[in-house]
Amino acid sequence: MASKNISFSTIASGIRSPGQYMEFNTSLALRALPTNDQSMLIVGQRLQVGTVPALTPVQIFSSDLAGVYFGTGSLAHIAAIAALKANPYLTLTAIAVDDATAGQPASGTITFDGTSTSDGAFALFIGNTRVDIPVNSGDTAVDVATAMAAQITQTSALYVSAAAAEGVVTVKAKNKGETGNGIVLSQLNQASGITAEIVAMAGGLNDPDIEPALDKVFASQYNIIAPSWAQQDALTKTRSFLDSVSGAMEMRPAIASAGFPGTLAAGATLAGQLNSGRITLAWYPNSVSHPAEIAAGYGAVLASEPDPARPLNTLPIAGLDIVASELQAGRTEKELALHEGLTPLEVGPGDVVQIKRAVSTYLVNPQGIDDPALLDITTIRSLDYSRKAWRDRFGLRFPRSKLSTRIPPAVRSEMLDVAYELEDLEILQNIDANKDSFIFETDEQNIGQLNGKLPAPVVPGLHVFAAEIDLILG
Structure with a gap:
């Protein structure tokens, strides 16, 4: 085209037929920032009966x-239940893997003894689910065991199956793998004359490989990944997946939520093995909820907050069990957990399980030096959203631009405009103080490439308030 300041996309050059030709240019239509809708992916195990x-x-x-x-009681099923309890409006997808060929299921036993001396009931807790049976005066241990096994079988959403023989109920995880060892059995004996001895779930071996599932969704966009396993292998592969899809080449931002009900020492070890700014590990010690349920519930709550910079402190996670007060972590333990890359969950007022402070597992840089740069999970989420906003604006304004000397200043103007809008939303701050660092220049080796620097002074969350109170007498 011969015009210096105007170029057309659809009107041909050199038209000689008289007429008025006008095309629509929508590249300048939008000035607002993009939405930040959140979607979540559960990765779990299925049963063969799943459709x-x-x-x-x-x-x-x-x-x-x-x-x-995925089959009732499968790991994928219980994770989905937990996610939708925590956030009923969640945009949720799930992908499942089969049990490992060499997998072994975990199992445990409940051995009943005695004869009931009055009418009553017996309650068995399988994880976070209570299974009740009536007990009549004169019922024997065999009667109670048979009734309990039948009730467990009828409660299809449980992640175990059960069989009774001679007063012993054998409980077996429906999915094979080490993860079944984390299913907690406990009792509430309400039947006089009847006692029960529980042998904890054990013997589960060889969780499935989740890498094929992650490979399958590599090209898709999910903001939060919730793996159903709290083991290093699964979470390390999740870390590699996150680094790949969220890196500079793919730019599909995602984080992972994982759950851990074990000890502080074991959780700190796992967090240190991961050391990822994109994985947040919810620590809820002594919980009877399965790691899959904690991960899914926690992730669903993260997805409920569209503002990437807003702290997640005190947000409730519905559906998790209430740990007895004497088993809850104390303030010192929770403070240490935050220094070890764990996100403590705590029981708040009204017996509500809530997030204390959502942190990532990133603790040290590649040289092993303490690095708090990505301490809060909101930091990487804010960077991800800022990148999306800048990328979307560039794609709208310069879809087919030439790299003339006029382009770098134009790009800088648009990128600064986005930065100021991010500042208005309190995602970034101090843009005026950093605007001279917005630099755009042509690459000296690769013709057609424009290089840029985009300072991102992320707004931190307000987590600590400290004050001195001065006593004044008179």
């Missing part, structure tokens, strides 16, 4: 559907 094959992502609209898709 959705392994390695097939499917959107979940209800926990009942998840049971049909």
Whole structure:
């Protein structure tokens, strides 16, 4: 085109036929920042009765559907239940893997003894689910065991199956793998004359490999990944996945939420093994909820907050069990956990499980030096959103631009405009003080490449208030 300041996309050059030719240019239509809707992906295990094959992502609209898709009581099913309890409006997808060929299921036993001396009931807790049976005067241990096994079988959403023989109920995890060892059995004996001895779940071996599932969704966009396992292998592969999809080449931002109900020492070890700014590990010690449930519930709550910079402190996680007060972590333990890359969950007022402070597992830089740069999970989320905003604006304004001398200043103007809008939303701050650092220049080796620097002074969360109170008499 011969015009210096105007170029057309669809009107041909050199038209000789008389007429008025006008095209629409929508590249300047939008000045607002993009939305930050959150979606979540559960990675779990399925049962053979599930209708959705392994390695097939499917959107979940209800926990009942998840049971049909993956088998009731499967790891994927219980994770979906937990996620939708914590956030009923969640945009949720799940993908499942089959049990490992060499997998072994965990099992435990409940041995009943005695004869009931009055009418009553017996309650067994399997994880966070209570299973009740009536007990009549004169019922024997065999009667109670048979009734309990039958009730467990009828409660299909449980992640165990059960069988009774001679007063002993044998409980077996429906999914194979080490993760079944984390299923907690406990009792509430309400039947006089009847006692029960529990042998904890054990013997589960060889969790499945989650890498094929992650490979399957590599090209998709999910903001939060919730793996159902709290083991190093699964979470390390999740870390590699996150680094790949969220890196400079793919730029599909994502974080992972994981759950850990074990000891502070074991949780700190796991966090140190991960050392990732994109993984946040919810620590809820002595919880009877499965790690899959903690991870899914925690991730669903993270997805409920569209503001990437807003702290997540005190947000409740519905559906998790209430740990007895004498078993809850104390203030010193929770403070230490935050220094070890763990996100403590605590029981707040009204017996509500809530987030104390959401941190990442990133603790040290590649040289092993303490590095708090990505301490809060909101930091990487703010960087991800800022990158999305800048990238979207560039794509709108310069889709087919030439790299003339006029382009770098134009790009700088647009990028600064986005930065000021991010400042208005309190995602970034101090843009005026940093505007001279917005630099754009052509690459000296690769013709057609424009290089830029985009300072991102992220707004931190307000987590600590300290004050001195001066006593004044008179």
